[in-house]
Amino acid sequence: MNYAARQKKLREYLVSARLDGLLISHLPNVRYLCGFTGSAGFLLLDEAGSVFFTDVRYDTQAHEEVKGAKVVVAKKAVLQGVAEWLKKRHKRARAWRLGLEAEHFTLADKKRLSDLLPATIRLKEAPAQVEKDRMVKDADELVRIRAAVNLGATLFDRALEVLRPGVKESEVAAAMEYAARQQGAAEMSFPTIIASGARSALPHGRASEQAIQPGAFVVCDFGAILEGYCSDQTRTVWVGAATDEARQAYEAVLEAQLAAIAAVRPGATVGEVDEAARNMLRKRGLGRYFTHSTGHGVGLEIHESPRVAHGQKEVLEPGMVITIEPGVYFPGKWGVRIEDMVAVTASGCDVLTPTSKDFTAV
Amino acid sequence: MNYAARQKKLREYLVSARLDGLLISHLPNVRYLCGFTGSAGFLLLDEAGSVFFTDVRYDTQAHEEVKGAKVVVAKKAVLQGVAEWLKKRHKRARAWRLGLEAEHFTLADKKRLSDLLPATIRLKEAPAQVEKDRMVKDADELVRIRAAVNLGATLFDRALEVLRPGVKESEVAAAMEYAARQQGAAEMSFPTIIASGARSALPHGRASEQAIQPGAFVVCDFGAILEGYCSDQTRTVWVGAATDEARQAYEAVLEAQLAAIAAVRPGATVGEVDEAARNMLRKRGLGRYFTHSTGHGVGLEIHESPRVAHGQKEVLEPGMVITIEPGVYFPGKWGVRIEDMVAVTASGCDVLTPTSKDFTAV
Numbered sequence: 001m002n003y004a005a006r007q008k009k010l011r012e013y014l015v016s017a018r019l020d021g022l023l024i025s026h027l028p029n030v031r032y033l034c035g036f037t038g039s040a041g042f043l044l045l046d047e048a049g050s051v052f053f054t055d056v057r058y059d060t061q062a063h064e065e066v067k068g069a070k071v072v073v074a075k076k077a078v079l080q081g082v083a084e085w086l087k088k089r090h091k092r093a094r095a096w097r098l099g100l101e102a103e104h105f106t107l108a109d110k111k112r113l114s115d116l117l118p119a120t121i122r123l124k125e126a127p128a129q130v131e132k133d134r135m136v137k138d139a140d141e142l143v144r145i146r147a148a149v150n151l152g153a154t155l156f157d158r159a160l161e162v163l164r165p166g167v168k169e170s171e172v173a174a175a176m177e178y179a180a181r182q183q184g185a186a187e188m189s190f191p192t193i194i195a196s197g198a199r200s201a202l203p204h205g206r207a208s209e210q211a212i213q214p215g216a217f218v219v220c221d222f223g224a225i226l227e228g229y230c231s232d233q234t235r236t237v238w239v240g241a242a243t244d245e246a247r248q249a250y251e252a253v254l255e256a257q258l259a260a261i262a263a264v265r266p267g268a269t270v271g272e273v274d275e276a277a278r279n280m281l282r283k284r285g286l287g288r289y290f291t292h293s294t295g296h297g298v299g300l301e302i303h304e305s306p307r308v309a310h311g312q313k314e315v316l317e318p319g320m321v322i323t324i325e326p327g328v329y330f331p332g333k334w335g336v337r338i339e340d341m342v343a344v345t346a347s348g349c350d351v352l353t354p355t356s357k358d359f360t361a362v
Numbered sequence: 363m364n365y366a367a368r369q370k371k372l373r374e375y376l377v378s379a380r381l382d383g384l385l386i387s388h389l390p391n392v393r394y395l396c397g398f399t400g401s402a403g404f405l406l407l408d409e410a411g412s413v414f415f416t417d418v419r420y421d422t423q424a425h426e427e428v429k430g431a432k433v434v435v436a437k438k439a440v441l442q443g444v445a446e447w448l449k450k451r452h453k454r455a456r457a458w459r460l461g462l463e464a465e466h467f468t469l470a471d472k473k474r475l476s477d478l479l480p481a482t483i484r485l486k487e488a489p490a491q492v493e494k495d496r497m498v499k500d501a502d503e504l505v506r507i508r509a510a511v512n513l514g515a516t517l518f519d520r521a522l523e524v525l526r527p528g529v530k531e532s533e534v535a536a537a538m539e540y541a542a543r544q545q546g547a548a549e550m551s552f553p554t555i556i557a558s559g560a561r562s563a564l565p566h567g568r569a570s571e572q573a574i575q576p577g578a579f580v581v582c583d584f585g586a587i588l589e590g591y592c593s594d595q596t597r598t599v600w601v602g603a604a605t606d607e608a609r610q611a612y613e614a615v616l617e618a619q620l621a622a623i624a625a626v627r628p629g630a631t632v633g634e635v636d637e638a639a640r641n642m643l644r645k646r647g648l649g650r651y652f653t654h655s656t657g658h659g660v661g662l663e664i665h666e667s668p669r670v671a672h673g674q675k676e677v678l679e680p681g682m683v684i685t686i687e688p689g690v691y692f693p694g695k696w697g698v699r700i701e702d703m704v705a706v707t708a709s710g711c712d713v714l715t716p717t718s719k720d721f722t723a724v
Contacts (some may be wrong), residue, residue: 038566056653057565060693102470107462107487110469125469174543181536184571187553203419204400209546291418331422 001140003067006033006133007050013129014045019099021046022126023082026104028300029130031228035067042082043069053081079109083116090121099126131305135297136319142343144229145299145321149341149352151183152224152231156355159194159222163362165214165239169194172220173207180224189223189230189302196239201335203292203327214240216334217250219327223302230302232323233353234339238361249286249328249336250359256280256326257338257357260294260308264324264342264349268316270308277326278310286328295323298341320344321352363502365429368395368495369412375491376407381461383408384488385444388466390662391492393590397429404444405431415443441471445478452483461488493667497659498681504705506591507661507683511703511714513545514586514593518717521556521584525724527576527601531556534582535569542586551585551592551664558601563697565654565689576602578696579612581689585664592664594685595715596701600723611648611690611698612721618642618688619700619719622656622670626686626704626711630678632670639688640672648690657685660703682706683714 010033014022024030024043034043034052038061041054050069054062059073074081090096098117100110102125114123137145155176162175173192180188195205196212200219212218221234236253238246260277274294281290293309298321306314308322316322320343327337340353372395376384386392386405396405396414400423403416412431416424421435436443452458460479462472464487476485499507517538524537535554542550557567558574562581574580583596598615600608618639625638636656643652655671660683668676670684678684682705689699702715 059653060564061566100469102473103468105469106465107467107469107472108464111464111487125473170543170546174540177543178536178540181532181539184532186568188549191549202422204423206548291421 001035002138003034007045007068009133010045010130011047014047014099017099017126017129018097019124019126020096022099024101024130025109026101026130029101029134032130032134032300034069035065036062037065037228038062040078042078044082044085051085053078053085079112080116083113086117086121090118094120096121097124098122099124101126101128101130103128103131128305134299135305136317137299137321137343138319141229141299142319142321144227145231145341145343146352148224148226148229148231149233150354151180151185151226152222152233153353153355154183155179155222155224156220156233156235159220160237160360160362163212163218163220163237166211168209168211169196169199169207169218170209172212173222176222185224185226187225189225189232193219193221193234195219195335198332198334200236201329201331201333203329203335203337212239217246217336219335219337221337221339228300230298230300232298232302232339232341233355234325234327234337235355235357235360236336236338238359240361242359242361246334247359252281252284252286253326253328253336253338254357255284256290257324257340260324260326261340261342261349261351264316264322264344265347266316266318266344269312270306270314270316270322271310271312273316273324274308274310274312277324281326281328289328289330290326291329292327295325295339297322316344318344318346363397364500365396369407369430371495372407372492373409376409376461379461379488379491380459381486381488382458384461385463386492387463387471388492391463391496394492394496394662396431397427398424399427399590400424402440404440406444406447413447415440415447441474442478445475448479448483452480456482458483459486460484461486463488463490463492465490465493490667496661497667498679499661499683499705500681503591503661504681504683506589507593507703507705508714510586510588510591510593511595512716513542513547513588514584514595515715515717516545517541517584517586518582518595518597521582522599522722522724525574525580525582525599525601528573531558531561531569531572531574531580534574535584538584547586547588549587551587551594555581555583555596557581557697560694560696562598563691563693563695565691565697565699574601579608579698581697581699583699583701590662592660592662594660594664594701594703595717596687596689596699597717597719597722598698598700600721602723604721604723608696609721614643614646614648615688615690615698615700616719617646618652619686619702622686622688623702623704623711623713626678626684626706627709628678628680628706631674632668632676632678632684633672633674635670635678635686636672636674639686643688643690651690651692652688653691654689657687657701659684678706680706680708
């Protein structure tokens with residue numbers, strides 16, 4: 001990973017934003033900029049360089065992992081270490097503007113920092129610039145994302161081996177998660193969704209102790225984290241003998257998903273991609289059953305910018321990686337969702353998820 | 363769970379804190395107060411009652427789960443739904459003080475909310491009152507915590523079946539996590555730590571692809587979440603023929619752990635508990651190798667108040683549940699940690715973790 005280039009880009013941003021320094025507190029941003037993978041750390045950037053602060057638990061790990069920044073191990077709370085370092089460096093009474101990540105920094109931490117710092121250091125609310133930079137993945141990241149997506153796809157194959165009427169949703173999830181671990185995934189991207197029967201109409205139906213029943217769909221929405229990067233995929237299968245209504249709903253969602261994928265290209269807005277899916281379902285009279293947005297960015301985090309949602313103006317660029325996941329949900333009955341990850345290319349997009357989307361009954 | 367009593371207690375706090383309302387945004391606090399288990403929601407409390415806000419994805423689930431609050435499903439962003447509801451209710455120009463959870467609310471969300479609200483609604487930074495209430499577990503919670511701890515303990519039995527020289531750390535973690543799922547755990551409390559060889563000297567050495575080597579300890583620190591409540595346990599085993607030095611370090615840590623447990627009783631401060639462990643290791647000349655704090659509260663979250671650390675003044679009360687987990691770490695060589703969960707009783711404490719702490723070599 002080219003941490004130096006990422007930090008350089010952010011340092012250029014500081015100049016344009018009239019900030020003297022920026023304190024990165026959001027851990028995925030810290031990881032993106034300097035490689036630290038632990039659970040406690042701050043990265044401070046200014047024109048002179050970068051300093052990474054952590055606590056004693058991460059002393060060895062930080063020295064091994066952190067690139068492009070001096071490592072400081074705080075003796076007490078990490079934020080206190082940051083404040084002490086800043087105080088020492090800014091003894092002269094020149095005003096100094098320090099940006100805080102407004103989307104992540106808490107009111108209490110701002111107050112603590114403010115109480116510890118001299119008045120010449122002024123705390124400013126900075127926008128989500130690192131998240132903006134992270135939207136466009138570089139070549140190293142795309143390699144890792146493809147590897148995570150391919151691992152993720154094997155988990156659905158595993159699910160199909162286990163998923164039968166009478167089997168608990170949680171047993172399907174357990175088999176998938178075990179397979180993920182065996183292939184080197186550190187953890188799942190999010191709590192695995194295996195939603196059967198009427199639970200398939202819950203867009204976020206985490207695997208429960210409910211046994212899978214025939215006569216409804218099972219929504220399987222899952223992902224694994226491999227070398228820091230998340231995969232995200234949904235497949236929906238019917239249990240038992242399929243009805244015409246089920247097939248029609250499935251085909252409508254698939255058509256909507258393909259229409260949205262066809263709309264992904266550089267220069268298109270994410271709102272247009274959302275509209276492509278929404279419009280197709282509207283034509284089939286299913287518009288009001290598509291209750292969520294079409295997708296989201298994925299990378300070091302499972303939900304990243306951009307939001308692929310109604311009216312959003314973000315313009316797609318090559319290297320962006322997003323999910324395309326329309327669905328329809330009939331409360332008390334069942335639901336269907338189909339989701340792939342796609343990478344924006346120079347002329348359109350690559351569908352990263354290799355799994356078949358043919359209607360499947362088990 | 364007695365959600366009504368919890369909300370009533372918080373409502374009494376509002377009066378004493380001179381707040382007209384409190385917006386709960388931290389999801390474990392939301393769950394504690396009204397039972398919602400999803401990933402997007404705010405609970406607004408005022409003297410008139412409670413309102414829970416979520417988005418369309420959680421419409422059905424919120425209506426099923428939420429107790430003691432009216433449910434409002436926001437059409438757009440949830441925070442916008444909160445603002446619109448407040449605006450409608452407070453059309454008259456009476457000043458109204460709304461508390462925000464300062465430890466969790468971000469600078470950006472405060473700005474968004476402030477921009478959406480009339481000037482008569484004043485946003486105030488509120489302290490972590492719900493976390494304070496959550497420190498003392500009620501009888502329902504203690505039942506769930508015991509169940510989670512007992513499930514967690516079986517995972518170490520599973521680890522001992524798998525843990526051998528040549529087996530990868532991640533394979534041990536995979537076997538434990540699969541066993542947790544099979545017993546109904548929704549997920550692990552935190553990324554499983556299986557740290558072998560020199561990695562055992564990293565206090566936070568997540569299971570890696572490294573094969574387990576003889577001649578060092580393996581630190582196994584793990585927990586599972588059952589019905590919302592976390593378990594947390596560490597056992598450390600030697601691989602191969604044990605040296606005297608290894609046995610002595612192990613016995614010293616165990617002695618320190620037992621001394622800290624003996625110090626847990628109502629009226630003692632958490633700093634005294636920490637000192638009991640630290641003092642014992644100091645006597646053995648190992649004080650400087652004990653680099654972290656002695657423990658922390660556990661419940662709906664893996665790390666809760668109080669911090670059982672040097673100089674902390676929090677006074678123990680019956681019903682508090684904390685970990686006791688001293689360790690010593692020799693960088694580049696190996697480390698040892700032993701951790702139980704204990705519940706403070708009327709006269710001392712119950713050690714919840716049932717697993718033997720005898721020195722074990724595999």
